[in-house]
Amino acid sequence: MSTIMSNTTSVTTTSMRFAPINLGRWLVWSLFAILLVVAPLIFNKGASLSILCQMGTVMIFGLSYNMLLGQGGMLSFGHAVYSGLGAYFAIHAMNLASGGSLPIPVSLIPLVGGIFGMLFGVLFGYVTTKKSGTTFSMITLGIVELVFACSLMFPDFFGGEGGISTNRVMGEKVFGISYGPQIQVYYLIAFWLFISTVGMFAFTQTPLGRIINAVRDNPERVEFIGYNTQWVRYLTLILSAFFAGISGGLSAINFEIVTAENVSAVRSGAILLFTFIGGVGFFFGPLIGAVVGVFLTVLLSDFTKAWQLYLGVFFIVIVMYAPGGIASILMMNLRLMVYKRFGMVAPRLLLMVAATLLACVGGVMIIEMLYHLTLESANGTVMRLFGTEVDAAGVTGWLIALALVAVGALMFWRGRPAFRQAWDQANLEIEELIRKEHA
C-alpha cells in the first residue's frame, strides 16, 4: 500500500489514517466488557468476589498512576494522597447521606471521590509539577508523608487510629440494589472500571495525551514547539488525580472503612510496584499489574508468611531483567506469534520456563522452611509444603529443595545460549520483514 502512495504528491489521497470503524478496537473493548461481566461467574468461590472487587479498584488506581509514570515520565511516590483523600471525602459523604443531610446515591459516591481527588490534584499538583525529575519525586514523597502525618493531627476528619467507617447499605433501594451483597458492589466497581478505562484510554488519544508523551521523551524540546511543559504536566496530574479519587471512592464503598493507611507512602509504593510489574510502556500494563499485585499481596499472604519477600524479589527481577514489565514480555511473544516465528522459539522457551519453575519451587521450599524454623519454631518443625508434610529441620526436605534449585539453575544456564540464539534469530527475521514492508 505504501509503495503506491509514496509517490503521490496530493495529500488527500495519501494514507488517511483516520481510524475508520476500527474493528480490532471494538472487539477488544467488547471483550473487556464481557470479561468484566462474566468474571464473577467464573471465579465464584467464596472469597474470589472480594478479590475481584479489590483488583477492580486497584486497576483504576494503577491506570491513573501510569498516566504520570508511563505516559509522562513522572515518578511519583505519593499518588495515594489523591486516592486516599478522595476515599476520605467519599466516606464522609456516605455518612452524611445516610444521616439524611446529603442525598447522594451510593452509585455516585465514586464521583465524589473523583472530584475531591481532582481538587487536591489542583492544590498539590501546582507545587509538585513546578519541578521535574528527581526533585518532583522528592516533593511527592514529602507531600504524602505530610498528609499521612496530618492524619493523626486531625482526628475529626481522619478518624485517628481507627479511621472512619460507614455502612454502604443506606437510602432508598433503586431497582432493588442496596449494595448489601458483594456481587452488587462488584458490578458497581466493574461499571466504574469500564468507564474509567475508556476515559483514560481516550485521554491517550487527545492532543494533551500525546504532548505529555513528548514531555516524557524530551521536555526541553516541547518548550520549543510552543508548549509550557509545566502546564502540560500539571493538567495531566489533575486528570490523573481525578481517576485516583474514583478508585478511592470505590475502595471506601468496598471496605466500608478508610484509615490513614489509604494516604500513606506505603500504599503509594505499592501502586508503584504493581504498575511497574505490570508494565509502564503499555496502556494495559497496569491492568496486569493490578491482578498480579493483588494476587501477591492478598491471596499469597493466606498461603505463606514470606509473601512480602516474594513480592520484593519478583519486583527486583522485573526491574533487572524485564524493565518493560509483564506487558512487554507478553507483547514480545505476541509479536513472534503474529509474524509466525513463535515456533522457532517455543521449544527453547519452554525449557527455560521449566528450568525457572524448578529452581523457583526449590527456592520457595528453602524460604518457607527457613521462615518456619525461625518464626514458628514454637509449633514444631513439621510444616505443610505444597500439600505434603515436610520436616523443616530434617535433611530430606533440604536435599530435595537444594537439588531442585541446582537442577533448575543448571538447565537454565545450559539452555540459555541456544534460547538466546533462537530468540535473536526470530527477531532478526521479523525486522527484515518489517523493513521489506516499508521499503
Add this chain to the structure above:
Amino acid sequence: MSAYSVELKDVRKSFGKSEIIRGATLQVPKGERYAIIGPNGAGKSTLFNLISGRFGVSAGDILLNGRSIVGMKPFEINRCGLSRSFQITNIFHRLTVYENLRCAVLWSLGYKYSFWHRLNGLRDAHERAEAVLEQIGLRRRRNTAAGLLTYAEQRALEIGITIAGGADVILLDEPTAGMSRSESDHAVELIRRVTEGKTLLMVEHDMSVVFGLADKIAVVVYGEVIACDTPANIRGNARVQEAYLGGHAPAEEHA
C-alpha cells in the same frame, strides 16, 4: 512593523566571570537567509540560546519582528513565531516520525492543552504532518520510532519538527553536523525548500553549505559580530581572514 525579523542590540552574556558574548549587534531583514560563522568557542551557539530564550541575556536587547523578547520563556518566544533546531539531535525518540511531526503542529493549529479532541480526527493536524513528512523525505519511515532512525534521518526529522509549526523565523544550529558530502547536499536542498519565504538564521561550519545557501554571512569572533556582508565580500574581508587564518588563532577548544 519592523523590517527586521531578528535584531540584536549590543547583547552581552556572562557566565559567572566569563563574558561569552561581548556586545553582539545584528540585523536580519525579513525573508533573508543569514549564516553565522566563526571560530570554535566564539559564542555562536550561545547566541542562538539567547535568541531562543534558553538562556537570559546579561545586557542588551533582542527583538523579534520589532518586539523585545528578552526575558521571555522559550515557549512564549516560539508562540511569537520563532522556531529552532538543535546541534545535538533533540527528537521524541519513543514516538513515531509521524507523531513527532504531529506534536509539532498542534499548538500552532490552536489545539493547545485540549484533552477533548480526538487526535486521529484532526484533519488539519494530519494533513500538515503528512505534508512536512513528504517535504523532509521520511515518508517510508512514517511509523518507525524516531529513536531508531539513522543519524541523517534524525537530522532531517529535527528540521521537520522545527518548521512544522509554521514559524516564519527559523534558527538552525549546525544542521549538517556529522553528515557526509552527499547527505549535506541533500540537507541543503531540504533547507532551501522548507525555508522558502521565511527568515533563516543558521550556524554552520561547512563553508560550501554557507556559500550555497546564505544571502549574507555574519562572522562572530570572541562574542562580537565583527562583520556582516555578502559571501563574496566576506571572503575578501581582512578582519575575517585574520580571525580564521592568521594572527590570533583561538587558543581554547570549543565546548
Add this chain to the structure above:
Amino acid sequence: MEFTLITLLNGLAYGLLLFMLSSGLTLIFSMMGVLNFAHASFYMLGAYFAYTISATIGFWPALVIAPLLVGVVGAVVERYGLRTVHKYGHIPELLFTFGLSYVIVELVQLIWGRAAVRYPIPAEMDGPLFTLYTTTFPMYRGFMMFIALLMLVAIYLLLTRTRIGLVIQAALTHPDAVEALGHNVPRVFMLVFGGGCALAGLAGVIGGNAFVTEPGMAATVGSIIFVVVVVGGMGSLVGALVASLLIGLLQTFAVALDYSLVTLFSGLGLSIGPGTPGFSVLNLTIAQTAPILPYLLLVLILIFRPKGLMGTREG
C-alpha cells in the same frame, strides 16, 4: 535555661546521628546519581550485625566489623545488582533500591525474627556523662556525638587529602573524563556505594542500641534522611550536616514544647473552650505537629530553593 540547654544537646545528638546516616546517602547520590532507597535498610543491617557480633565477641569489635560487613554487602549489591540496572537509566536504579529495601527488611525478619532484639549499650558507657542542673546527659550519647564528628573529619580528609578522594570528587561531575584518564570508574562506584553503606552501617551500630533494634527501624528513619539530603542540598556534605543539625534541633525542640494556639490565646486573656469552632486545630500542641515539620520544611525548600541550602545542583 536548663530545658534549653538539655534540649539543645539532645537535638545536636539526634542531628549528628541523622548526619551519620545521610552522609552516605549524599555521597552515593552525588557520585552516582542514585537515590539509594535502601539506605535506611543498611542502617538496620548495621544494628543487627552489631547485635549478633557484640553478643558473641563484644561491642568494640562490633564497632569495627559490623560497618565493614555492611560495606561488603553494599559493594556486592552494587556489583551484581545496581550495575545491571545502570544502563536502563535513573528510574530503574531508584526502583531497584526501592525493591531492595523491601527484601532486606524481610531477610532481617527471616534471620532475626519480628520482635525487637536486646542490643544493649556496653556496660562501660552506660551511665551519665555529666549532670546539668537536675538532668543527666548520658555518656553514650556523648560517645555517639564523638563518633559522628570523627566520621565527619575522616570523610573530609579522605575526600580532600587522598588520591582516591580526588578521583571520587572528579568522578562526581565528570565520570567519563575520569574513566578516559584510566581510572576504573565502575570500581570507584562500587567503592563509594559500599563506603556509603558502611557509613549507614556504622550509624546503625551506634544508634541501634541507643534506640530500639527492630525490623521497623528502617522505616522510621527512612523518610527523614531523604528530607535531610534534599534540604541540605543534593551533592553537598556540609549541607547534609547543616540540614541534619537543623532538623535534629527542630524536632527535638518541637517535641518538647507543649504549647498550642489555645495556650497563646489563653495567655492573651481570650477564653477558648471545646465549644469554639476549630478548637481541635487550635488545641494542637507544637509537640503534636512535630512529625510534619521535616516534611513541611522539605516541601518549602523544594518550592523556594530547590538546590537545597547548599546544593550545587538540582535533582
